[in-house]
Amino acid sequence: MTDRTHVVGLCGSLRDDSGTRIAVDRALAAAAAAGATTELLDLREWDLPLFDADAADAGDGPELAARIAAADGVVLGTPMYHGTYASPVKTALDYCDIEDWAGTTVGLLAVAGGGFPTPALEHLRAACRELKAWPLPTQVAIPESWAAFEDGTVADAEIAERLDDLGGDVAAYAGVEDYPERAAAGGLAAD
Numbered sequence: 138m139t140d141r142t143h144v145v146g147l148c149g150s151l152r153d154d155s156g157t158r159i160a161v162d163r164a165l166a167a168a169a170a171a172g173a174t175t176e177l178l179d180l181r182e183w184d185l186p187l188f189d190a191d192a193a194d195a196g197d198g199p200e201l202a203a204r205i206a207a208a209d210g211v212v213l214g215t216p217m218y219h220g221t222y223a224s225p226v227k228t229a230l231d232y233c234d235i236e237d238w239a240g241t242t243v244g245l246l247a248v249a250g251g252g253f254p255t256p257a258l259e260h261l262r263a264a265c266r267e268l269k270a271w272p273l274p275t276q277v278a279i280p281e282s283w284a285a286f287e288d289g290t291v292a293d294a295e296i297a298e299r300l301d302d303l304g305g306d307v308a309a310y311a312g313v314e315d316y317p318e319r320a321a322a323g324g325l326a327a328d
């Protein structure tokens with residue numbers, strides 16, 4: 138165990154050349170630069186059958202939920218599919234209980250082939266609220282994905298900067314739920 142802030146990334150696209158994964162990786166690198174330990178929970182590598190509350194075998198669902206529960210922060214990225222977030226994210230969320238996300242700081246990002254993927258971000262934000270997570274005001278919307286990524290990197294400097302801010306903020310605000318207690322104990326004094 139380490140007492141360093143731990144931030145995990147989730148990417149809702151299973152495509153090998155996913156722009157969303159490039160963006161999540163960039164934000165995770167920024168979280169690492171801010172002092173967090175980081176890990177991409179790559180959903181291509183997890184056995185996640187469509188969630189069925191009656192199923193005897195939930196695959197890797199419970200282990201994924203445990204890994205999210207152990208994280209202080211999550212960079213949660215999705216491509217926009219038909220006006221909302223993609224099904225691998227939904228499946229991952231459905232394997233989790235509120236306790237797995239409660240108090241977890243979340244940085245949201247979404248990627249679209251067309252215009253700004255604002256609906257996908259709003260829908261994820263609503264899911265985070267139900268899970269009692271703490272979605273940050275900082276979020277990144279990446280439109281026109283065909284032009285946004287190049288050779289496995291983020292092509293646009295402004296988008297790259299926003300992703301860096303997102304990852305840095307997830308690391309900085311991880312543990313936000315404990316702030317009132319820490320403030321009461323004198324741990325958040327400004328001077």
Ligand SMILES: Cc1cc2nc3c(=O)[nH]c(=O)nc-3n(C[C@H](O)[C@H](O)[C@H](O)COP(=O)(O)O)c2cc1C
Binds near residue numbers: 150158215220250251
């Ligand atoms: C099933 C499906 C639905 C999509 N729906 C939308 C959409 O509603 N709006 C949009 O702008 N792009 C839509 N796209 C385009 C994706 O958002 C875009 O290709 C994105 O870059 C995919 O993310 P990825 O590169 O991480 O795989 C859709 C793509 C797929 C495969």
